[in-house]
Amino acid sequence: MEKATESAAKAKGWKVMKAEAKTPGDSATQVTAVENMINNKVKAIVLNPANPTALVDVVKKARDKGILVVTVNTNLTPIDAADGTFATDNVAAGKLIGQWAAASAPSSPRIGMLDFDLSDGAAGGRHNGFLEGYGTDVKSPLVAGTALTKGTVDTGQSAMENLLSAHPDINTVYTINEPTAHGAYTAIKNKGLAGKVSLVSVDGACTGVEDVKAGIIGATAMQFPSRMGQQAVEAVAAYLKDGTKPKSGLTDTGTVLITDKPVAGVESQTSAWGLENYWGTK
Known part of the structure; x- marks a missing residue:
């Protein structure tokens, strides 16, 4: 999923800033990473949340700054805490x-x-x-x-x-x-x-x-994790083009x-x- 997301983004000529959780459930590393992305004035964030609730506040902070945040693989709770989710149902x-x-x-x-x-x-x-x-x-x-x-x-x-x-x-x-x-x-x-x-x-x-x-x-x-990343990148592309956001909630990538x-x-x-x-x- 990570490779598919990065490849799709780079194919569009975008600069990609990456960060990874150190262990399953490591939301603290992700919170710090999102803070860094906000400070670096990124346009969008594709997030695979390590914890459904621990990232809600920092994601709100990013969205309040006009940054599109979509999640992949799993969702935040509540699911509409992000602009959209691309994942398996x-x-x-x-x-x-x-x-x-x-x-x-x-x-x-x-x-x-x-x-x-x-x-x-x-x-x-x-x-x-x-x-x-x-x-x-x-x-x-x-x-x-x-x-x-x-x-x-x-x-x-x-x-x-x-x-x-x-x-x-x-x-x-x-x-x-x-x-x-x-x-x-x-x-x-x-x-x-x-x-x-x-x-x-x-x-x-x-x-x-x-x-x-x-x-x-x-x-x-x-x-199909590759679909999750690819569809997330297309959602970011639409947002960067004319401000169109993905549908709120889950976009099912198939099973x-x-x-x-x-x-x-x-x-x-x-x-x-x-x-x-x-x-x-x-």
């Missing part, structure tokens, strides 16, 4: 994998959920969408347990180990993203449960699609379910298609 993505999981479920389903901070727009949307798609809620007896992760392989593994220790009958697992799913699979395999627990996720990165092909992940909802075990009523593509359309590096 994470509720829809979660709903896709929830529908697939429900259609693929064993006769006595027991669900485990590996989340990220649910105040995060993407994490909350995927979590709620999965439950909606499955046709249940987090208080249902179908849901054996939930655990927070940091969206990484190692925290996915440790959280899954803990869930399996408390609820060894778990046979369906929702994961916030594919690194978490990969870590969870390691815990499942180490327990001798490979092939007995179905994993679903969201991302569509190359490694995640390869995990679908290998049978590690049953289904994943592929998103496709990737699985090699299709189910009736849920449109999907195979891992072979996914490996031709993935994002990220091998």
Whole structure:
């Protein structure tokens, strides 16, 4: 996404000022970066917010200075704190994998959920969408347990180990993203449960699609980060041309379910298609 955004901006002859959060959730670095951009009198900011609320005040400060601020990948809370958001409809993505999981479920389903901070727009949307798609809620007896992760392989593994220790009958697992799913699979395999627990996720990165092909992940909802960056740059171009702002709220950049075990009523593509359309590096 970052490369696509930068490439699209430079192709228009723009100067690009960049800054990155040091770790997931590192909003302090982003606040400082936005302050620096304001002081440097930038015309627009494309922001992938590390926290949905911590950047609202500094974004307001930028917008009050006439700087266009659009978010990508995830939104601020409230979503109209930015001029526009270009991202996956994470509720829809979660709903896709929830529908697939429900259609693929064993006769006595027991669900485990590996989340990220649910105040995060993407994490909350995927979590709620999965439950909606499955046709249940987090208080249902179908849901054996939930655990927070940091969206990484190692925290996915440790959280899954803990869930399996408390609820060894778990046979369906929702994961916030594919690194978490990969870590969870390691815990499942180490327990001798490979092939007995179905994993679903969201991302569509190359490694995640390869995990679908290998049978590690049953289904994943592929998103398209390059579209997010490219559409954000086009929104900036329109603003610089004549002051036109993007529509407020979410512009959905699309989602496709990737699985090699299709189910009736849920449109999907195979891992072979996914490996031709993935994002990220091998």
